[in-house]
Amino acid sequence: MTPAARLQAAIDILDAWAPGRPMDRLLVSWRRANRYAGSGDRAAIADLVYDALRRWRSLAWPAAGEGAGDGGRARILALAAETGDPEALFSGARHAPAPLTEHERERLAERAERGVIEAPDALRLDLPDWLPPLFRAAHGPNAEAVMDSLRRRAPVDLRVNRLKARPEQALASLAAQGVLAAPVSIASGPATPDALRVTSGGRGLKSADAYLQGWVEVQDVASQAAAAFAGARPGERVLDYCAGGGGKALALAAAMGGEGEVIAHDVDPARMQDLPPRAARAGARIAPLPGPVPDSAKASFDLVFADAPCSGSGAWRRNPDAKWGFSPEGLARLTRVQSQVLASAAAFVRPGGRLVYATCSLLEEENGARVRAFLPGSGFELSEELRLTPLDGGDGFYAARLVRGPA
Ligand SMILES: C[S@@+](CC[C@H](N)C(=O)[O-])C[C@H]1O[C@@H](n2cnc3c(N)ncnc32)[C@H](O)[C@@H]1O
Structure with missing residues (x-):
């Protein structure tokens, strides 16, 4: 594909997307329908699409106040203008985007002249309107830099x-x-x-x-730090209560040097389907549970790791589509589930054992606030908290280590 054809493909994909729709699935269907595209084309198109989603609002500035209008073309045009002369690519040749309109030329000139500095906060920082105040409450003087960091690509x-x-x-x-x-x-x-x-x-x-x-x-370095924070030791009995694809379970098993027991649980056991092949490849012994953790296992684990479902805001550099579908109602739903997860996971910790509650969220509502709501009367004491943002060099992560008092 020519560079211009890649731009048009990215525009088409973005136009098929709507907030709340996962982009990875759209990319898979595009690949299936366009098998002529090679791996280099696919990677370049995915990069364009994700670059556009990370900066979805500011790339459309100064279009429609909310930055929502104009779909993929305005964003891809703004990206192309940052790296070269868009007129050469938006040529109208076969498979290339149509030539620029006068209105688009004027808008590009206005962007170049005014920048996005004077755009409203949430637009400039590429977040939905309701989120900057939550970031400011959680990150104080670092909030602006934390929000800005989510507008850039993440390393592997x-x-x-x-x-x-x-x-x-x-x-x-x-x-x-x-x-x-x-x-x-x-x-x-x-x-x-x-x-x-x-x-x-x-x-x-x-x-x-x-x-x-x-x-x-x-595995992101911050995710590795969160697993290390749990302090799993050889010979321990460990429950990964929200195991999903098993990233943390594998890290915990490695930290234990293959000695001890790692049991994996998920409310939706189908989400652990990748775990057995991943564990086999890693040479790790991890036992996924086909259903709920049995009552007989209550108060029996040295360490219970609860990597709770969350907004994923700490990983919005990687999944920028998720920030546009996130709502106050979604946050309220998540915090209810997180409190339930904490309470249910806690029951499996032995007296003197540790409960680690973790999220890849940057919002205090999902982090310290959940732990503080859980603690009173729980029989647990807060031992230490870990708060990481992309400014620390990895994804955003939160973890709290709680220790259960004697029986
Ligand atoms: C953040 S993901 C886990 C990621 C995984 N630990 C890893 O490192 O790859 C959260 C997981 O929690 C699971 N979950 C959601 N509600 C739950 C609940 N009430 N009890 C246990 N697991 C739950 C979800 O199905 C999801 O797989």
Whole structure:
């Protein structure tokens, strides 16, 4: 595909999207319907689409006050103007976007002249109107930089699986196949000695031996820090209460050096379908439960990890489509579920054991506020909290470690 045809494809995909619709599914259907597109085309189109979604409101500025109008074309045009002369690409040639209208030219000139500095807060920061006050309440003087960070691409991080390889072995194996990476850590919080950040060649990762043989897993450095924060030790009995695809369960199993027991649970066991093959690849022993955790397991685990369902706001760099479908009602629904998760997970912690509540949210309503609502009368004490934002070098993450008092 020509560069211009890629732009038109991105416009078509964005025009088929509406807030609340997951973009990854739209991209899959586009790939199925356009099998002529090669892997380079697909990657370039996905990059354009996600770049546009990260800055969906500000890219349309100064169009319609709310920035909602004009669909994909205005956004892709604004992106193209940032990197070159859009007239050459918006040429009207076969498969290329139609030539610019006079109105579009005027708008581009206005953007170039005025920038987006004078746009209203939420528009400039690319969030729905109701969210900046929540970010400001949670992050005080850092709020502006935290919100701004969500407008940029996220790096690809790896966790070296200690059950199979050491970081230097993984680095060498990846480099031999063109995937370059370097150790990475977060600015504050637990050490992440197994974390690597891909610096180039990331497209070859999933066909690299180190990945296929389970030496490395894709996992953001902040997610690794949250797992490390739990302090899982060899020989412990651990319950991953919201296991989903198993990213944390795998990290916990690796930290335990293959000694002890990791049991995985999810309210929707189908969400754990990838876990057995991932655990097999990683050489980890993780037992997924086909249903609820039995009552007989109450008060029996050294560590219960509750990676609760959340807004995912800490990962909006990766899933920017999610921020546009998020609403106050959605937040209220989530906080109810999070409180339920905390209360149900707590029952499985043994006296003296730890309960770790975690989210990849940047909103205090989903984080400290849930823990503080849970604590009174629970028999647990708050031991430590971890609050990470993209300013620390990874995704946004929150974790609280609670210790259960004696029986
Ligand atoms: C943030 S995701 C988990 C991600 C996973 N831990 C990982 O690291 O890959 C949250 C998971 O919680 C599950 N969940 C939602 N409500 C739950 C509940 N009441 N009890 C247990 N799990 C729940 C969801 O099905 C979802 O898979």
